[in-house]
Amino acid sequence: MTIVVQKYGGSSLADADKIRDVARRVATSRDKGSDVVVVLSAMGKTTDSLITLAQQIADQPDDRELDVLLSTGELISCTLMAMALKSMGYEAISLSGAQAGIQTDTRYSRARIVSVEGKRIVKELHSGKIVIVAGFQGITEDMDITTLGRGGSDTTAVALAIALKADICEIYTDVKGVYTADPRIVTDARQLKDIGYDEMLEMATYGAKVMHSRAVELGGLYNMPILVASTFSEDPGTLIHGGSEMEVRNKVRAIVHDLNVAKVTIQGVPDKPGIASSIFDPLARDGISVDTIVQNASVDRVTDLTFTVAKSDLNRAMRVVEPVANTIGARGCVADSKLGKVSIVGTGMQNAPGYAARMFKSLYEKGINIELITTSEIRITCIIDESRVNDAILALHKTFDMDKVEDAVKLS
Amino acid sequence: MTIVVQKYGGSSLADADKIRDVARRVATSRDKGSDVVVVLSAMGKTTDSLITLAQQIADQPDDRELDVLLSTGELISCTLMAMALKSMGYEAISLSGAQAGIQTDTRYSRARIVSVEGKRIVKELHSGKIVIVAGFQGITEDMDITTLGRGGSDTTAVALAIALKADICEIYTDVKGVYTADPRIVTDARQLKDIGYDEMLEMATYGAKVMHSRAVELGGLYNMPILVASTFSEDPGTLIHGGSEMEVRNKVRAIVHDLNVAKVTIQGVPDKPGIASSIFDPLARDGISVDTIVQNASVDRVTDLTFTVAKSDLNRAMRVVEPVANTIGARGCVADSKLGKVSIVGTGMQNAPGYAARMFKSLYEKGINIELITTSEIRITCIIDESRVNDAILALHKTFDMDKVEDAVKLS
Numbered sequence: 076m077t078i079v080v081q082k083y084g085g086s087s088l089a090d091a092d093k094i095r096d097v098a099r100r101v102a103t104s105r106d107k108g109s110d111v112v113v114v115l116s117a118m119g120k121t122t123d124s125l126i127t128l129a130q131q132i133a134d135q136p137d138d139r140e141l142d143v144l145l146s147t148g149e150l151i152s153c154t155l156m157a158m159a160l161k162s163m164g165y166e167a168i169s170l171s172g173a174q175a176g177i178q179t180d181t182r183y184s185r186a187r188i189v190s191v192e193g194k195r196i197v198k199e200l201h202s203g204k205i206v207i208v209a210g211f212q213g214i215t216e217d218m219d220i221t222t223l224g225r226g227g228s229d230t231t232a233v234a235l236a237i238a239l240k241a242d243i244c245e246i247y248t249d250v251k252g253v254y255t256a257d258p259r260i261v262t263d264a265r266q267l268k269d270i271g272y273d274e275m276l277e278m279a280t281y282g283a284k285v286m287h288s289r290a291v292e293l294g295g296l297y298n299m300p301i302l303v304a305s306t307f308s309e310d311p312g313t314l315i316h317g318g319s320e321m322e323v324r325n326k327v328r329a330i331v332h333d334l335n336v337a338k339v340t341i342q343g344v345p346d347k348p349g350i351a352s353s354i355f356d357p358l359a360r361d362g363i364s365v366d367t368i369v370q371n372a373s374v375d376r377v378t379d380l381t382f383t384v385a386k387s388d389l390n391r392a393m394r395v396v397e398p399v400a401n402t403i404g405a406r407g408c409v410a411d412s413k414l415g416k417v418s419i420v421g422t423g424m425q426n427a428p429g430y431a432a433r434m435f436k437s438l439y440e441k442g443i444n445i446e447l448i449t450t451s452e453i454r455i456t457c458i459i460d461e462s463r464v465n466d467a468i469l470a471l472h473k474t475f476d477m478d479k480v481e482d483a484v485k486l487s
Numbered sequence: 488m489t490i491v492v493q494k495y496g497g498s499s500l501a502d503a504d505k506i507r508d509v510a511r512r513v514a515t516s517r518d519k520g521s522d523v524v525v526v527l528s529a530m531g532k533t534t535d536s537l538i539t540l541a542q543q544i545a546d547q548p549d550d551r552e553l554d555v556l557l558s559t560g561e562l563i564s565c566t567l568m569a570m571a572l573k574s575m576g577y578e579a580i581s582l583s584g585a586q587a588g589i590q591t592d593t594r595y596s597r598a599r600i601v602s603v604e605g606k607r608i609v610k611e612l613h614s615g616k617i618v619i620v621a622g623f624q625g626i627t628e629d630m631d632i633t634t635l636g637r638g639g640s641d642t643t644a645v646a647l648a649i650a651l652k653a654d655i656c657e658i659y660t661d662v663k664g665v666y667t668a669d670p671r672i673v674t675d676a677r678q679l680k681d682i683g684y685d686e687m688l689e690m691a692t693y694g695a696k697v698m699h700s701r702a703v704e705l706g707g708l709y710n711m712p713i714l715v716a717s718t719f720s721e722d723p724g725t726l727i728h729g730g731s732e733m734e735v736r737n738k739v740r741a742i743v744h745d746l747n748v749a750k751v752t753i754q755g756v757p758d759k760p761g762i763a764s765s766i767f768d769p770l771a772r773d774g775i776s777v778d779t780i781v782q783n784a785s786v787d788r789v790t791d792l793t794f795t796v797a798k799s800d801l802n803r804a805m806r807v808v809e810p811v812a813n814t815i816g817a818r819g820c821v822a823d824s825k826l827g828k829v830s831i832v833g834t835g836m837q838n839a840p841g842y843a844a845r846m847f848k849s850l851y852e853k854g855i856n857i858e859l860i861t862t863s864e865i866r867i868t869c870i871i872d873e874s875r876v877n878d879a880i881l882a883l884h885k886t887f888d889m890d891k892v893e894d895a896v897k898l899s
Contacts, residue, residue, distance in 0.1 A: 091544050136574075147563055154555045159545060162548075169555060
């Protein structure tokens with residue numbers, strides 16, 4: 076029998092009516108003859124409310140306790156889903172992350188899945204049940220509950236699909252799939268029928284909100300097909316996979332953007348070995364994630380060093396970097412938080428030159444100044460003024476003929 | 488090192504401020520040098536809200552799922568308590584029923600504790616932590632979550648105290664202790680300094696709300712001293728124990744009452760062997776708990792059979808009994824739901840005659856008609872019209888000089 080893993084997010088489970096709607100979707104899949112494993116997030120804003128409650132109790136809620144507290148949100152939605160399915164006449168059972176065999180390391184609030192022991196799920200599937208698993212949570216060797224951090228429930232779903240050798244992992248959410256660009260900005264953005272793991276990974280990392288990069292990476296590693304589709308429609312969604320037809324098709328697949336970018340420039344840095352590590356080691360120790368790093372060619376053995384961080388980390392980054400800049404004899408530090416990133420992504424670009432040039436020209440023609448450039452084999456990213464991000468997306472969507480992408484779905 | 492188990496109920500944990508207040512009480516106990524294990528109920532009305540949510544999903548929520556759903560309430564209060572204690576500088580850890588080793592049978596929503604495997608708690612206590620345990624829940628052999636039903640958290644606390652060989656189990660609630668009668672009815676009711684397990688058990692069974700009979704019974708079985716006291720005051724409370732001084736002291740210890748009483752009379756029952764079981768077997772199968780049963784002396788091989796049930800069970804009981812009455816050739820069934828129970832309780836009564844007579848005379852002098860009488864060795868119960876229950880309590884409190892009880896605390 077084929078196994079399907081379906082994941083539903085919090086906005087699909089916001090109240091009793093929505094939970095019953097999802098139960099009907101799950102039941103339909105079961106009626107089609109597959110074994111169904113359902114992974115759920117917490118209902119609506121439950122997780123936020125629990126965090127607020129914790130903050131009313133303690134300024135810095137204990138990590139271990141916070142994880143147990145947050146894990147209750149998913150237990151609640153899973154038991155309600157099982158009740159809904161049973162009341163519709165389907166056999167169903169809810170399992171906590173621990174019961175589902177999701178083993179993690181001990182890093183509370185951002186645990187990594189170490190292994191999935193699927194015996195219990197298989198037993199329940201064999202007895203004819205729909206199995207509802209609490210997303211976002213796992214258990215350590217010492218039987219302590221952990222949560223997986225951002226993108227946790229998607230990661231649970233993909234990990235389960237791999238462990239159970241499912242045919243597909245379906246991620247149901249409040250958007251219809253993956254688009255050539257944000258449809259709120261580009262009215263003629265098109266929904267992609269499919270996309271490669273690498274492309275989706277770059278898109279997720281560089282601003283696409285539809286799926287967290289972690290789950291995509293895991294899916295790519297084990298070649299598990301992931302369908303992203305809407306809970307609220309019957310549209311086919313976008314399939315993330317590693318299919319072979321990808322090599323021959325359209326070059327630029329999507330434009331993604333991210334407004335959560337700030338830049339720090341350390342001016343007049345003496346150009347000596349070891350300088351970079353004296354700056355970036357303390358940032359890493361403070362848990363500040365540094366994205367792009369650019370070092371200008373040195374003039375008179377003095378250079379400018381620029382890097383970007385998330386806007387929310389800018390103040391902390393400045394507090395770490397300023398004393399270091401002083402110690403190493405730099406001239407000073409300058410911050411700029413009014414920036415955004417625009418990226419074009421597509422595996423077709425890697426062996427076809429000229430995309431970077433076309434991108435820069437398109438932005439230049441709109442009078443958009445490029446602050447920094449970074450690239451991977453399948454992505455080109457420009458960091459620009461945040462006020463020009465929408466203009467840039469619109470221009471690039473036109474430049475690369477993305478409103479005419481043939482293997483995509485026109486928005487109704 | 489001595490171990491103290493403290494249990495706090497939902498009204499003591501209704502919001503963040505109250506949780507911090509309880510944390511301060513727990514910390515004070517820790518400061519006095521004991522190892523402290525805290526058992527908590529769910530915050531305020533959490534359990535009721537979760538039940539409402541389940542009923543929005545399904546008319547008859549699945550038992551197993553409902554137990555997992557309800558168990559989240561206690562997890563939430565426990566994690567918040569651990570956070571509060573840690574933020575005050577104390578080492579603390581929350582444990583679910585499963586983690587605390589509370590093994591139960593598989594009767595969802597009314598599971599019984601089979602054993603307590605205290606290793607994890609002992610380990611955490613040894614490492615200097617205050618251990619916070621989720622009350623009302625346990626785990627089956629198959630790792631499924633169960634809840635213990637009414638009185639569950641009290642039972643968890645007493646069971647843990649026994650398993651850990653604690654010095655005392657302290658039950659903190661919204662009343663100051665056990666009284667000679669309900670102080671809302673009898674203004675000169677007095678709080679008892681102590682009371683025996685048997686007496687408390689009769690009181691709990693016959694209407695005293697302060698503790699559930701189940702936890703008292705368990706305490707008595709293992710001779711674990713139980714202190715009942717208020718979360719909101721420093722008053723000493725009432726100690727439930729099996730101390731020897733009980734034999735020599737006051738006879739009637741308390742008057743308890745219960746308004747949740749209904750009576751069914753089956754008239755003209757043929758007096759044959761097997762008749763009683765043909766009536767009470769179907770009631771038991773339907774899960775209806777029958778309390779008092781009275782069969783009148785038979786006249787011409789025909790008798791009246793009367794029994795009492797909880798008011799909430801009356802309609803179901805009538806639906807079960809009416810066809811049976813027909814089948815066995817009885818004349819008919821009559822129900823009366825406007826009844827109440829008044830009981831006097833005290834171990835001193837068992838070898839001292841005359842208490843029943845004094846009780847009946849006291850009620851007779853107030854013009855209160857007795858419908859049914861039941862007794863145990865240490866209790867006499869009269870079932871009377873519900874409108875006269877308060878009058879009866881006041882009269883009996885005076886008759887037995889309970890406002891002058893010497894080993895009790897005068898209400899301030």
